[in-house]
Amino acid sequence: MGSDKTIGERLWAFAIWALVIFFVLNVVALVAAVVVNSFGTRWFNAWLPAGFTTRWYASAWQEFQLNDVLIVTFEVVGAVVLLSGLLGVPAAYALARRNFPGKQLVVLLFLLPMMIPPITFGIPLATVLYQLHLGGALSGVILANLVPTVPFVVLVMIPFIEQIDPRIEAAARVFGAGTGALFLRILIPLLAPGILAALLLVLVRTIAMFELTFFTAGPGSQTLVVALYYAVYAAGVRAGQSIDAMAVVYMTTTLVWLLVALRFVDPTQIVTRAKREAAH
Amino acid sequence: MTIAARDFRELRLEGISRRFGNVNALRDVNLAVRRGEFIALLGPSGCGKSTALNCLAGLLTLTSGGIWLDSARIDRLKPEERGFGMVFQNYALFPHMSVRRNVGFGLTMRGVAKADIERKVGEALSIVRLGEQGDKLPGQLSGGQQQRVAIARAIVIEPPLVLMDEPLSNLDAKLRLEMRAEIRRIHELIGSATIYVTHDQEEALSLADRIVVMRDGVVRQVGTPLELYAQPAYSDVAEFMGYRNLIRSSLSAAGSISIGGGAIQGTPIRPLSGADVVVAVRPDDLRAASDGPLAITVESAQYHGRDFYCSGRTADATELYFVSAHQVQKGETVRLAADPTRVLIYPGTPS
Amino acid sequence: MTDHVAGAAPAPERLPVRVRLALYEIDAVTLLVVPAVLFVVALFVYPFVYGFVLSFQPKAGAWFANYARFFSDPFLYDTIGATFRLAIPATLISVVISVPVAMRVRRMRHRRVLTTVLVIPITLGTVLIAEGLLTYLGPQGWFNRTLVLFGFEKVRLIHNYTGVMLSLILSGFPFTFLLTLSYITGIDPSLEQAASTLGATARARFWHILMPLLAQGLAINLCLSFVQTFSVFPSAVLLGAPAGATRVISIAAYQAAYEQYDSSMASAIAMIMGFCQLLVVLLILTARKFVYRGAAGSGKG
Numbered sequence: 001m002g003s004d005k006t007i008g009e010r011l012w013a014f015a016i017w018a019l020v021i022f023f024v025l026n027v028v029a030l031v032a033a034v035v036v037n038s039f040g041t042r043w044f045n046a047w048l049p050a051g052f053t054t055r056w057y058a059s060a061w062q063e064f065q066l067n068d069v070l071i072v073t074f075e076v077v078g079a080v081v082l083l084s085g086l087l088g089v090p091a092a093y094a095l096a097r098r099n100f101p102g103k104q105l106v107v108l109l110f111l112l113p114m115m116i117p118p119i120t121f122g123i124p125l126a127t128v129l130y131q132l133h134l135g136g137a138l139s140g141v142i143l144a145n146l147v148p149t150v151p152f153v154v155l156v157m158i159p160f161i162e163q164i165d166p167r168i169e170a171a172a173r174v175f176g177a178g179t180g181a182l183f184l185r186i187l188i189p190l191l192a193p194g195i196l197a198a199l200l201l202v203l204v205r206t207i208a209m210f211e212l213t214f215f216t217a218g219p220g221s222q223t224l225v226v227a228l229y230y231a232v233y234a235a236g237v238r239a240g241q242s243i244d245a246m247a248v249v250y251m252t253t254t255l256v257w258l259l260v261a262l263r264f265v266d267p268t269q270i271v272t273r274a275k276r277e278a279a280h
Numbered sequence: 281m282t283i284a285a286r287d288f289r290e291l292r293l294e295g296i297s298r299r300f301g302n303v304n305a306l307r308d309v310n311l312a313v314r315r316g317e318f319i320a321l322l323g324p325s326g327c328g329k330s331t332a333l334n335c336l337a338g339l340l341t342l343t344s345g346g347i348w349l350d351s352a353r354i355d356r357l358k359p360e361e362r363g364f365g366m367v368f369q370n371y372a373l374f375p376h377m378s379v380r381r382n383v384g385f386g387l388t389m390r391g392v393a394k395a396d397i398e399r400k401v402g403e404a405l406s407i408v409r410l411g412e413q414g415d416k417l418p419g420q421l422s423g424g425q426q427q428r429v430a431i432a433r434a435i436v437i438e439p440p441l442v443l444m445d446e447p448l449s450n451l452d453a454k455l456r457l458e459m460r461a462e463i464r465r466i467h468e469l470i471g472s473a474t475i476y477v478t479h480d481q482e483e484a485l486s487l488a489d490r491i492v493v494m495r496d497g498v499v500r501q502v503g504t505p506l507e508l509y510a511q512p513a514y515s516d517v518a519e520f521m522g523y524r525n526l527i528r529s530s531l532s533a534a535g536s537i538s539i540g541g542g543a544i545q546g547t548p549i550r551p552l553s554g555a556d557v558v559v560a561v562r563p564d565d566l567r568a569a570s571d572g573p574l575a576i577t578v579e580s581a582q583y584h585g586r587d588f589y590c591s592g593r594t595a596d597a598t599e600l601y602f603v604s605a606h607q608v609q610k611g612e613t614v615r616l617a618a619d620p621t622r623v624l625i626y627p628g629t630p631s
Numbered sequence: 632m633t634d635h636v637a638g639a640a641p642a643p644e645r646l647p648v649r650v651r652l653a654l655y656e657i658d659a660v661t662l663l664v665v666p667a668v669l670f671v672v673a674l675f676v677y678p679f680v681y682g683f684v685l686s687f688q689p690k691a692g693a694w695f696a697n698y699a700r701f702f703s704d705p706f707l708y709d710t711i712g713a714t715f716r717l718a719i720p721a722t723l724i725s726v727v728i729s730v731p732v733a734m735r736v737r738r739m740r741h742r743r744v745l746t747t748v749l750v751i752p753i754t755l756g757t758v759l760i761a762e763g764l765l766t767y768l769g770p771q772g773w774f775n776r777t778l779v780l781f782g783f784e785k786v787r788l789i790h791n792y793t794g795v796m797l798s799l800i801l802s803g804f805p806f807t808f809l810l811t812l813s814y815i816t817g818i819d820p821s822l823e824q825a826a827s828t829l830g831a832t833a834r835a836r837f838w839h840i841l842m843p844l845l846a847q848g849l850a851i852n853l854c855l856s857f858v859q860t861f862s863v864f865p866s867a868v869l870l871g872a873p874a875g876a877t878r879v880i881s882i883a884a885y886q887a888a889y890e891q892y893d894s895s896m897a898s899a900i901a902m903i904m905g906f907c908q909l910l911v912v913l914l915i916l917t918a919r920k921f922v923y924r925g926a927a928g929s930g931k932g
Contacts, residue, residue: 009833016735019728020745027752027801029773030763037766045771091667098656106668113675115855117862119881120908121675123901124682127894128674147674150667179659208756210865215888229758232765232869240766247762251755258754262747339824359827360835372825376843385839386829437829 031251038244060245063238064227072138073207073223073253079142080149080206081199087146088153089195093187095154096161110151118148118211126215136218144216145209149202156201160194193264200261207254224250283403285472286363286440288315289350296345296355298331305331307497308345313473315440318464320488321477324520328497329477333443336475338362349440360389365434365472366443370450371426373418379405379429380414386437404436407466424455431463435470442467444476448483460486481521485509493517511549515558515626523560524601528628530555537625540594542573546623556628563589565622566602572617576600578608590614686899697899707900710880711907717792717867717879718860721799725860726852729804729811730845734837737815746812749805760798761869765789768797795871799860807856814848815841850919854912861908880904 038056040049060066091110095103113121125144126135134140164187172186188195213223222230228250231243291313298306306328313319321329334340336347338359347355354362365386373382380401381388387397405411408428418426427447434442447463448456464487467474478484484491485505493500493508501513512518519526529537531552536543537559546559564587566574576592581604588604592614602616652658689696701707736742752760768774768788775785788794818841826836864881871877880900888897 012731013735016731020732020736023801023804024748026767026774027748030760030767030801031751031755033767033773034759034763043771047773047776087667087670090663094661094664098658098661100656100661106664109668109671109676113671115858116905116908117859119862119864119884120901120905121679121682123884123888123897124678124685125674126888127685127898128678128681130894143674146670150670154667204754208754210756210758211862214865215885225756225758228762229865229869232758232762235765243762244766247759251759254754254756254759255751258750262750266743266746337824337828339827359824360830360832362828363830364828366825366828368821368825370819370821372819372821374822374826374840385826385831389826389830389835433825433829443828 034244034247034251037241038248040241043241056239056241056245057249059239060242060249063242064231064246066224066227066246066249068220069222069224069227070249070253072221075138076141076145076213076221076223077203077206080145081203083142083146084149084153084202085195085199087150088198089157089191091150092154092157093161096158097166110154113148113151114155118209121147122211122215125212129216135216136221138221140216141213141221141223144212145206147212148209149206152205153198153202156198157191157194160191160198164190197261197265200257200264204254204257204261207257224253283400283407283435283438283470285315285435285442285470286438288440288473290314290348291441291473292348293332293336294346294348296332296335296347297343298328298335298340299343304497306335309494309497309499311492311499311502313441313475315473316471318467318474318476318487318489320484320491321475321494322479322481322484322491322520323494323500324479326496327494329479329494330445331497332494333445333475333477336441337364337366337443363437363439364441364443365437365439367427367430367434367445367447369446371418371430371447373426373429373433375418378415378417379410379421382418382429383433383436385433390437400436401432404432407435407469408432408462423451424459427451427459428462431466435466435472438470439472442472442474444474446477446479448478449480456483463487493520495520512560512624513549515560518560518624518626522562523624524563525559525561525566527559527561527598527600529557529559530628531557531625537623539574539600540576540596540598542575542594544573544618544623545620546625547621548625550627552625552627554628558626558628560624560626561618561622563601564603566600566616566618568602568604568606568608568614569617570615572615574600574616576602576614576616578610578612578614580610581608583607682898683902685895686902689895689899690893697896698903700896701899701903707883710878710883711903713877714861714863714879714881714907717795717799717863717877718857721796721803721860722853722857724800725803725807726811726849726856729807729852730849732808733811733815734841736812742812746809749808751805752802753805757798757802757863758865758869760802761866764794764798764801764870768794789870791872792876795863795866795877798866798870799863802866803856803860806859807852810852810855811845811848814845814852818844846919846922850915853915857911857915858908861911862904880907 036049037043039052039054041051041053043049095107122144125147129135129140129144134143168190169182169186172182177185207223208225209223210225210229213226214229217223217226224246228243228246231238231246235243293309293311296306296309297304309328309332311319321332323329331340335342335355338355338357338361342355345355346353374385377385383404384397384401387400392400401414402411405414408431410425410428410432413421413425413429418429421429430447444463448459451459460483463474463476476484476487485508488505490502490504491508492502493512495516500517501508503511503513508517508521512521512523515526527539529539531537532543532555536545537557539559574594576594578590578592579599581588581590588607589601590604590608591599591601593599600616602614604614608614649658686697687694689700692699736745739745766772770785770787774788779785786793788797822840822844823836826840831839862881863879864885867873867877867879867882873882881904884897884900884904887893887900
């Protein structure tokens with residue numbers, strides 16, 4: 001904290017940084033391995049593939065019907081983003097502005113789907129959806145994915161809304177704004193960055209959300225991540241390179257949206273916002 | 281009474297400097313402190329006073345210069361090796377420990393026997409008059425009480441030096457006055473040397489044996505409160521010490537200064553090299569007098585209960601702040617006079 | 632002024648319903664929470680309850696038949712052990728390592744770069760990490776090649792316990808790290824400064840000041856991390872030995888649901904899974920209370 005570090009302290013710092021760099025290197029390496037393989041002609045018993053080609057992408061596109069899968073993925077993700085916004089933002093507003101009896105219970109209700117992992121509630125949820133004949137259909141997948149995202153939007157938005165001074169709303173009312181005008185002219189513009197951040201985070205999380213879609217999807221309603229799983233699972237049948245080509249398509253999709261999201265949002269919020277609420 | 285500050289002869293700061301990137305937060309500061317002295321580091325925000333305190337504590341390293349405690353050089357030591365007591369602006373009480381454990385923390389770190397810790401903590405708590413709060417947690421105490429715990433924690437280790445970083449700035453006005461007296465009382469009781477950082481000149485004047493006025497990382501003046509109040513060495517120091525009127529003017533051959541058409545006499549602080557001067561007068565030294573040499577038109581008057589604190593402009597638009605015992609109206613013309621010994625003249629080049 | 636009739640109290644005025652509700656802060660705005668609440672109740676609470684009830688309605692046998700079958704068939708109950716053997720070390724490693732790393736990183740000025748890089752495994756998800764590791768850690772992959780280059784033997788890292796463990800740590804560490812970092816940065820730095828002026832060495836500051844204040848955050852971190860690792864699924868199948876060492880409880884549940892079409896049994900297994908997670912969470916939270924008495928908090932002011 002003030003003076004020169006001792007040898008012991010320097011060694012310790014070095015060890016920690018070495019660990020971090022090792023971790024990052026491994027992450028980069030595993031991503032690189034997938035990318036390199038997807039562009040390789042044949043890769044066996046060597047540091048790099050024998051040659052490079054892009055034909056695996058064309059073949060993966062055909063084999064895995066990536067066109068349809070991508071459309072399904074974006075339909076699901078789009079619907080989830082829209083609906084969780086529509087359900088979540090008003091709920092967050094109510095929780096931020098009103099202190100009604102049972103509020104603690106409601107907050108707990110929204111915390112649970114975030115803290116309990118998807119598998120634990122996914123199987124009973126899938127059972128119910130199949131009972132309602134929604135299992136295997138696009139609507140079933142959308143509903144299943146909404147379960148963790150609606151609470152997520154609520155919990156992420158509450159602090160944003162609390163930051164807006166309620167007296168601004170009071171001032172708007174004093175000067176004649178009805179509820180509609182209040183939302184349209186005052187709240188939405190002020191909340192826009194927060195809503196954008198929350199929805200982008202939902203988007204990124206839903207693209208990568210495996211378990212819920214896995215349990216509720218049918219052959220025509222698989223998202224990209226689930227299709228990838230099946231491809232890897234049946235790896236003996238398909239060429240590894242085309243599976244990796246598909247994996248690269250998946251990676252690009254998630255990372256592109258991650259980068260967009262990061263322009264508006266601090267990386268820690270992807271993780272911490274919701275978990276911070278769990279701590280309070 | 282067994283808590284007494286460790287004895288030492290002199291703490292010396294020699295040429296200490298501290299840079300942050302391109303910014304010189306501290307430049308070549310020199311100071312010598314004796315046991316039992318209460319030193320105030322006074323200055324506006326950014327003047328380097330907190331930086332100096334943190335360097336003394338060891339929380340910041342020096343970019344150059346050295347600190348000596350008697351003959352031992354201490355600026356290379358870590359804070360935990362220096363043994364100074366420190367009171368932080370936000371108290372920094374450990375929220376998960378009771379008052380007793382907070383106060384005894386320094387003794388625990390030194391491996392003092394449990395029975396001795398209990399005894400000393402009890403004494404320290406009674407010095408700061410918090411005897412019954414020993415088992416409470418900091419969160420359960422008021423601001424003033426937390427402040428006392430912070431002080432007890434710093435003195436119980438019997439340090440040669442107690443460092444205080446604007447300890448009263450988070451308290452309300454009434455409490456601040458109370459605690460000021462308490463701090464001085466405790467300082468005298470344990471006989472430590474105290475270095476106290478503040479931006480409040482009133483606090484510095486009432487507490488310190490010597491005041492170190494700083495600006496932009498350098499020491500502008502060191503002196504007793506009386507010296508600084510009556511004879512600030514530079515116009516910027518004067519301004520900080522409450523000389524709210526600073527007027528650029530020129531010295532006439534007869535030795536008088538013209539302000540807005542009138543002429544007053546003053547006292548030079550340092551030898552003057554030319555006719556350009558800066559004149560410093562306190563508002564309370566500019567009094568309404570029917571035959572006063574300065575004529576001004578009143579612009580505002582605020583009632584402060586005993587007097588009216590007013591501002592006005594001279595014929596040549598110089599703004600002056602003065603005090604009037606009687607009510608004055610906006611637009612009224614008032615004549616002002618000042619005692620020449622209270623009008624200070626500084627050389628006109630920027631110092 | 633009305634005449635005061637002795638003995639009769641004036642009839643009380645009844646406030647309209649809206650006003651009375653408003654006293655409890657229930658009005659049109661509050662009702663905005665209803666759609667989301669209904670949604671969560673319908674699609675989370677109800678399925679859970681439904682699953683719970685369904686687990687006691689087995690295809691054959693008495694009401695407890697599913698549970699009896701689970702705990703009498705080693706092929707089934709061993710999954711609990713296998714899952715714990717994966718989840719506990721993975722959680723402990725992720726959380727314990729996150730502390731020194733977070734302590735180092737908190738003083739960094741450009742930590743946004745690091746946190747961005749660390750978020751990547753989270754966004755990619757477990758399926759992609761499994762696929763990547765299959766290539767990278769394979770017998771011909773770069774990792775083993777590098778080992779051979781330095782004169783070591785090749786190591787079997789895929790289709791076994793080790794592979795799954797590595798993937799759990801890879802996807803778990805970013806979570807635990809970011810969470811620990813946010814807790815650590817919430818601790819007022821002046822507390823450590825005060826402790827150092829009172830003579831506390833770096834080690835003493837860590838044990839006396841930081842750890843007690845972090846205790847609650849770490850407990851929550853452990854709980855969330857454990858719950859997540861305990862439900863490991865795609866990596867256990869793709870990267871592990873799903874018929875052997877890494878046959879985790881989620882695989883058993885999946886098989887019951889989608890291979891044996893026994894939704895009652897599947898629900899029972901999901902309930903057992905949830906119960907194990909709850910048990911460990913309660914254990915962690917109780918242990919924290921015993922280890923650190925006194926207020927925990929961020930330490931601010």
